[in-house]
Amino acid sequence: MKLSFRNKWIPRIGSLLLLLFSLWCYKVYADVKWNDTLSFAEDCFDMVYKGITTR
Amino acid sequence: MFLILTKWLLSSAFTWALSLIIWRRVRGLGLTVDILSLFLLQSLLVSAAVMLTGLAGLLTANGLFGCAVLGWLGVALFGRHELRKAFRPLLRSFRAVRSAIARRPLQAALLTGVFALLLTRMAAHVWFLPPSYVFDVNTYHLPRVAGWIQQANLTVPHYPVKRIFWPAGFELIQTWWAVFPHHDAVIEAAGVPFWAMAIGAVFVLARRLGVSRLTAAWCSLLFAFTPALALNATSGKNDIAVAALYLYLAALWAKPLDRRLVGKRWLLTFVAALLGIGMKPTMVFILPGLAWMAATGFRTKDIACFRRVRLSPWAGTLLILALLLGGYWYTRNWIQFKNPFYPTSFHVADQLVVGAGAGSGQQGAFSLDSIAANVTMLWKEKIFDGVMPYNPDLCGMTGWGWFVFVCGSSCLIWGVIINRRLRWQALSFVTSFLLLLGWVTPDPWNMRFAQWFPALAALGFGVTIQDRTLITFVRYSMILLAIWTTTLNGLGILGNGYTPLKRWVDFIKMPVSQRAPDDSEGAVPQSSLEQRIPPGEPLIIIGIGDDPFYPLYGPGFTRRLIYPDDRSRGYATAMREHGSRRLYFPPYIPDRDQLTQELEAHQLEAMGRNVYRLVEEGKE
Numbered sequence: 001m002k003l004s005f006r007n008k009w010i011p012r013i014g015s016l017l018l019l020l021f022s023l024w025c026y027k028v029y030a031d032v033k034w035n036d037t038l039s040f041a042e043d044c045f046d047m048v049y050k051g052i053t054t055r
Numbered sequence: 056m057f058l059i060l061t062k063w064l065l066s067s068a069f070t071w072a073l074s075l076i077i078w079r080r081v082r083g084l085g086l087t088v089d090i091l092s093l094f095l096l097q098s099l100l101v102s103a104a105v106m107l108t109g110l111a112g113l114l115t116a117n118g119l120f121g122c123a124v125l126g127w128l129g130v131a132l133f134g135r136h137e138l139r140k141a142f143r144p145l146l147r148s149f150r151a152v153r154s155a156i157a158r159r160p161l162q163a164a165l166l167t168g169v170f171a172l173l174l175t176r177m178a179a180h181v182w183f184l185p186p187s188y189v190f191d192v193n194t195y196h197l198p199r200v201a202g203w204i205q206q207a208n209l210t211v212p213h214y215p216v217k218r219i220f221w222p223a224g225f226e227l228i229q230t231w232w233a234v235f236p237h238h239d240a241v242i243e244a245a246g247v248p249f250w251a252m253a254i255g256a257v258f259v260l261a262r263r264l265g266v267s268r269l270t271a272a273w274c275s276l277l278f279a280f281t282p283a284l285a286l287n288a289t290s291g292k293n294d295i296a297v298a299a300l301y302l303y304l305a306a307l308w309a310k311p312l313d314r315r316l317v318g319k320r321w322l323l324t325f326v327a328a329l330l331g332i333g334m335k336p337t338m339v340f341i342l343p344g345l346a347w348m349a350a351t352g353f354r355t356k357d358i359a360c361f362r363r364v365r366l367s368p369w370a371g372t373l374l375i376l377a378l379l380l381g382g383y384w385y386t387r388n389w390i391q392f393k394n395p396f397y398p399t400s401f402h403v404a405d406q407l408v409v410g411a412g413a414g415s416g417q418q419g420a421f422s423l424d425s426i427a428a429n430v431t432m433l434w435k436e437k438i439f440d441g442v443m444p445y446n447p448d449l450c451g452m453t454g455w456g457w458f459v460f461v462c463g464s465s466c467l468i469w470g471v472i473i474n475r476r477l478r479w480q481a482l483s484f485v486t487s488f489l490l491l492l493g494w495v496t497p498d499p500w501n502m503r504f505a506q507w508f509p510a511l512a513a514l515g516f517g518v519t520i521q522d523r524t525l526i527t528f529v530r531y532s533m534i535l536l537a538i539w540t541t542t543l544n545g546l547g548i549l550g551n552g553y554t555p556l557k558r559w560v561d562f563i564k565m566p567v568s569q570r571a572p573d574d575s576e577g578a579v580p581q582s583s584l585e586q587r588i589p590p591g592e593p594l595i596i597i598g599i600g601d602d603p604f605y606p607l608y609g610p611g612f613t614r615r616l617i618y619p620d621d622r623s624r625g626y627a628t629a630m631r632e633h634g635s636r637r638l639y640f641p642p643y644i645p646d647r648d649q650l651t652q653e654l655e656a657h658q659l660e661a662m663g664r665n666v667y668r669l670v671e672e673g674k675e
Contacts, residue, residue, distance in 0.1 A: 011524035014469070018519070019529045022465045022536055029460045032441035037457070037543055039444065040550035047556060 063235035109209035193603030215598030217398035222384035224333030225293035249299035250288035256302035282445035283454025290447030329381030344487025428497035446552025457540035463512020470515035
């Protein structure tokens with residue numbers, strides 16, 4: 001029974017914890033970094049978009 | 056232009072040919088390690104060529120080309136057979152890579168496409184942006200290159216910045232990229248081969264952990280997009296080279312070798328370590344950590360080979376060159392200042408060993424307090440990268456990016472639990488990291504010395520994704536998360552953190568010869584300085600000891616800068632003594648009394664852009 005639990009449930013719980021921890025890390029990092037990560041890319045997009053629409 | 060390119064290509068081809076001839080004798084350590092060793096040898100030979108011609112006072116395009124022509128003659132007379140033999144293993148290596156690609160054409164095409172995107176972004180950066188946007192690059196890295204090219208030797212320019220005496224191994228390679236065109240248009244490209252070397256080494260390390268070839272390639276890609284690494288590849292700073300050499304050494308020692316190969320490994324180890332030490336002392340700080348890694352690939356035969364050391368002439372030459380490249384800077388400083396680490400003083404256990412005492416630039420001692428302070432800064436602020444957009448200076452940030460924070464940290468924990476070899480690799484990296492933190496001043500910028508550290512996150516990811524106990528849903532979720540966070544890293548490094556898009560556009564519109572100062576006044580063309588300073592006129596510079604003067608040399612290194620030691624009788628007198636009629640007085644110098652006095656006395660006249668003209672009676 002013990003062996004079965006170890007083989008079956010520990011990896012499952014561990015896997016889910018891994019994913020949850022990663023998602024939590026994503027939220028923490030995104031709260032700080034989202035805006036300035038995209039600022040330059042947004043400027044590029046705006047410039048290209050304006051370039052296309054004004055032609 | 057055609058002649059310049061021909062000289063450059065033939066000289067580069069000679070360094071590659073010689074590297075290949077030597078490479079034939081050190082290969083056999085595995086396909087990828089062999090390819091990385093070829094890059095290492097080429098970097099060594101390019102550095103050696105610049106250093107030797109510099110010491111001989113022949114550091115010009117013609118001097119280097121002349122040496123290459125003599126070298127080609129030597130190869131044609133004595134080394135034709137050697138070169139032909141050297142090509143065979145290279146072609147075999149290419150065939151092996153090709154067959155690996157042919158097995159997974161779709162994935163290979165996808166990988167190549169993503170790498171090509173990043174390389175295109177780097178190429179745009181190198182071509183369109185002038186190299187003068189990073190403070191240290193303007194302050195002491197590139198002024199050395201400009202000074203060497205102007206003087207055709209390795210004399211340190213007379214300059215207000217003392218850090219100019221720090222080791223300059225990477226600048227030798229940057230000089231190679233600038234001396235032929237006599238222009239800095241592509242000088243930032245010097246870091247790109249080291250970026251490639253670093254990601255190649257991650258591939259090898261991942262393979263040593265039992266990760267499949269394809270997953271290892273993806274791990275390399277995830278690491279390649281790390282903002283700190285990708286931005287530093289084209290920043291003109293030397294930390295990318297140290298990171299690459301450290302990772303190369305890790306890859307070299309990650310597995311045990313056959314008895315016949317241990318000598319080759321030791322030789323390459325010495326070469327890579329010495330090359331790194333000649334670029335930056337941080338190499339010495341982080342090297343001991345690799346002992347853990349070496350322990351996994353170490354056997355008694357690795358020491359036994361030292362009992363009967365017989366160096367062949369080529370191996371001896373290689374070692375001498377590496378010793379020269381690693382030791383020259385420290386020896387020069389020792390002779391000139393009685394301190395190999397000048398201007399930094401070196402302390403052990405609070406006792407001054409060499410130097411004037413206070414020193415400058417770095418703390419020059421190992422301290423546990425430094426580790427504590429650096430770890431606190433890392434944990435509280437830097438790890439979140441939140442201070443400003445990603446940039447090569449990494450002020451107040453690690454620059455490790457989205458992937459490392461989101462996927463890397465969790466996967467590393469998982470990987471360390473399930474993979475014994477990763478435990479050793481992690482121990483090595485963490486030891487090196489802590490040693491580094493103990494040696495460097497706890498300042499906002501020091502994470503640029505640790506660009507190699509996020510490789511651990513990519514390795515942890517590779518191990519975790521291949522773990523069969525991971526449930527399928529989580530595996531695919533993690534892969535998607537890795538793709539998304541790497542995409543965000545890619546978007547975050549579209550710019551360089553400093554130059555706004557408008558200024559990029561201005562630079563793109565500007566002819567390459569005009570792309571120069573990138574200061575607070577915007578993308579000002581070089582002609583704005585040319586209008587104020589006549590051609591051939593030496594420029595007197597006044598500094599305070601940490602001055603970003605590189606743009607004043609001009610992109611073609613045409614302007615001579617003079618830093619007058621004696622300014623006690625006024626700037627106008629100093630200008631007359633040095634035969635100059637132009638003065639550059641930076642806006643940030645707080646003490647401006649002397650300048651104001653001379654302006655009021657009509658000895659000097661302001662011309663704008665911090666340039667002042669000497670007023671002489673009756674004529675200019």
